[in-house]
Amino acid sequence: MAIAGDGGFLMNVQEMETARRLNSDIVVMVWEDGGYGLIEWKQDNTYDRHTDLSFGNPDWGKLAESFGWSFDYVDESVTLLDVIKNSLETAGPSLIVVPIDYRENAILTKRLGEITMGLEIVYRLKRFATFMPFLPIGCRTSEVFKQ
Amino acid sequence: MRHSWRKSTGVWQANLECASTTLGPGAANLVTGVANANMDRVPLIAITGQAGIERWHKESHQAMDVVGMFKPITKWASTILTPHNVPEVVHKAFKLATAEKSGACHIELPEDVARMPSDDLDPSQKSRPTRPVPDQDVIFDALQMIRSAKSPVILAGNGVIRLGASAELRKFAETTGIGVINTFMAKGVINQDSVYSLFTIGLQARDLVFRAIYESDLVVTIGYDMAEYAPNMWNPDREKKIIHLDFVPAEVDENYRVEVEVVGDLAHALQMLNDGVHDNPFEIDPTRQHAVRHEMMQEISAHEDDDTKGPMRPQKVLADVRAALGPSDVLLSDVGAHKMWIARHYQCYEPNTCLIPNGFASMGFALPGTISAAMTKFRPKGNGNCR
Numbered sequence: 001m002a003i004a005g006d007g008g009f010l011m012n013v014q015e016m017e018t019a020r021r022l023n024s025d026i027v028v029m030v031w032e033d034g035g036y037g038l039i040e041w042k043q044d045n046t047y048d049r050h051t052d053l054s055f056g057n058p059d060w061g062k063l064a065e066s067f068g069w070s071f072d073y074v075d076e077s078v079t080l081l082d083v084i085k086n087s088l089e090t091a092g093p094s095l096i097v098v099p100i101d102y103r104e105n106a107i108l109t110k111r112l113g114e115i116t117m118g119l120e121i122v123y124r125l126k127r128f129a130t131f132m133p134f135l136p137i138g139c140r141t142s143e144v145f146k147q
Numbered sequence: 148m149r150h151s152w153r154k155s156t157g158v159w160q161a162n163l164e165c166a167s168t169t170l171g172p173g174a175a176n177l178v179t180g181v182a183n184a185n186m187d188r189v190p191l192i193a194i195t196g197q198a199g200i201e202r203w204h205k206e207s208h209q210a211m212d213v214v215g216m217f218k219p220i221t222k223w224a225s226t227i228l229t230p231h232n233v234p235e236v237v238h239k240a241f242k243l244a245t246a247e248k249s250g251a252c253h254i255e256l257p258e259d260v261a262r263m264p265s266d267d268l269d270p271s272q273k274s275r276p277t278r279p280v281p282d283q284d285v286i287f288d289a290l291q292m293i294r295s296a297k298s299p300v301i302l303a304g305n306g307v308i309r310l311g312a313s314a315e316l317r318k319f320a321e322t323t324g325i326g327v328i329n330t331f332m333a334k335g336v337i338n339q340d341s342v343y344s345l346f347t348i349g350l351q352a353r354d355l356v357f358r359a360i361y362e363s364d365l366v367v368t369i370g371y372d373m374a375e376y377a378p379n380m381w382n383p384d385r386e387k388k389i390i391h392l393d394f395v396p397a398e399v400d401e402n403y404r405v406e407v408e409v410v411g412d413l414a415h416a417l418q419m420l421n422d423g424v425h426d427n428p429f430e431i432d433p434t435r436q437h438a439v440r441h442e443m444m445q446e447i448s449a450h451e452d453d454d455t456k457g458p459m460r461p462q463k464v465l466a467d468v469r470a471a472l473g474p475s476d477v478l479l480s481d482v483g484a485h486k487m488w489i490a491r492h493y494q495c496y497e498p499n500t501c502l503i504p505n506g507f508a509s510m511g512f513a514l515p516g517t518i519s520a521a522m523t524k525f526r527p528k529g530n531g532n533c534r
Contacts, residue, residue, distance in 0.1 A: 003481065005483035011510050026517045026518060026521045040484075075457055077456070078454050084471040098464055101459055101461070104462070112352035116353040119358065
């Protein structure tokens with residue numbers, strides 16, 4: 001099984017023919033966001049904005065049909081597990097397209113920022129404690145870090 | 148992109164991949180795939196055609212410097228100028244492609260040379276180089292340093308997968324109690340359910356996993372490949388003590404100041420370390436590493452029961468993919484935002500069961516890669532001493 005973004009999948013989309021010809025027992029899941037999500041993520045992190053990174057997608061159902069692949073589009077998360085299991089059981093190549101919620105990217109960045117911030121604070125305290133040996137033990141880094 | 152076949156079989160030493168194209172644009176179309184294989188350390192031979200030597204000196208249809216184009220993206224690239232050279236050139240390409248760190252080699256065959264008779268030539272005798280074994284004194288030094296550390300941590304890279312050293316690595320973690328962080332391409336070196344698994348590192352921002360390195364006073368790198376994750380990301384203050392275990396000596400990097408360099412076959416080196424630990428066991432307080440593991444597990448399982456409609460959270464999708472696939476099934480990742488989520492949230496039980504291009508990291512890998520992986524009938528190996 002493979003997972004690809006819509007951009008990466010379309011870069012070698014002609015290989016859908018190879019998979020059909022070889023009758024490969026594969027499942028390829030495409031995460032659809034209609035853009036270069038990682039570049040957008042990085043640009044947003046660095047510049048708080050991004051260039052135009054969006055693109056259009058084919059009609060995935062027609063694409064799969066034209067290459068002779070099985071196809072599922074899933075936008076109800078409760079049904080996803082069954083669709084994946086069924087596709088794994090299906091002979092020949094299968095395409096699953098899932099619209100993906102990349103608002104989670106910014107949420108993860110914020111979360112990682114908090115983790116980094118926490119480490120920075122502890123790091124400074126550690127430096128501080130190193131030069132302030134008279135501080136009570138409870139203020140030393142190892143104790144702070146356990147919080 | 149065929150190199151996922153090699154990755155998913157896990158028997159890197161014995162075999163390699165070949166790709167062949169015609170001259171000019173055919174050769175140019177190989178560039179991204181060959182560069183990807185080379186920087187992911189995949190043994191690959193690329194064979195391309197070339198215009199006949201008789202028209203090399205002038206402007207000519209589809210004739211360009213293909214060897215020059217391949218030199219920066221291979222370990223070695225050469226033209227066969229006479230049939231007499233074929234056995235040596237082919238032998239050398241195979242030998243260099245499979246030698247650590249393995250990678251891509253390129254052979255070019257001009258049309259007119261290809262037409263020359265070569266019936267009287269036999270294949271070159273295949274050599275079987277023995278693998279280097281680390282010095283016992285260096286193993287002793289490494290053990291001494293690990294023994295005196297308060298909170299050591301292991302950073303395992305793609306070399307552990309490629310050299311089939313997972314079994315010895317797991318044994319080392321179990322006998323010493325040292326937690327294992329793996330890079331994207333080293334997924335599965337340790338079982339995700341093992342208490343010693345501290346999951347994957349390699350996001351550009353600092354993650355929870357980074358804390359395990361941050362809190363450590365010694366980093367033992369095993370088969371670590373800087374092309375995946377630069378040392379300044381995890382050692383910005385250059386203060387970490389480092390023990391380097393790899394088949395080849397450490398790359399020079401100001402943020403990677405190695406105190407003990409254990410150079411030799413990884414599985415054998417780990418076996419020597421395990422023997423040393425066995426003779427004189429030691430315990431390490433795992434409390435902090437367990438805390439990191441526990442927090443990361445909470446992050447991974449968040450949203451696994453998500454029931455929203457419309458666009459889905461990456462965490463939920465990966466929880467379902469993991470639930471649908473068996474422990475030995477193979478998941479390939481392409482390159483993009485999804486790769487970051489797969490690296491962080493999709494965990495493995497066995498080596499070679501999650502393939503992520505992360506050296507050169509070119510998009511477009513997943514679809515052709517999974518076709519190749521399917522041709523091997525998903526037989527992950529590499530979990531053992533391959534000496």
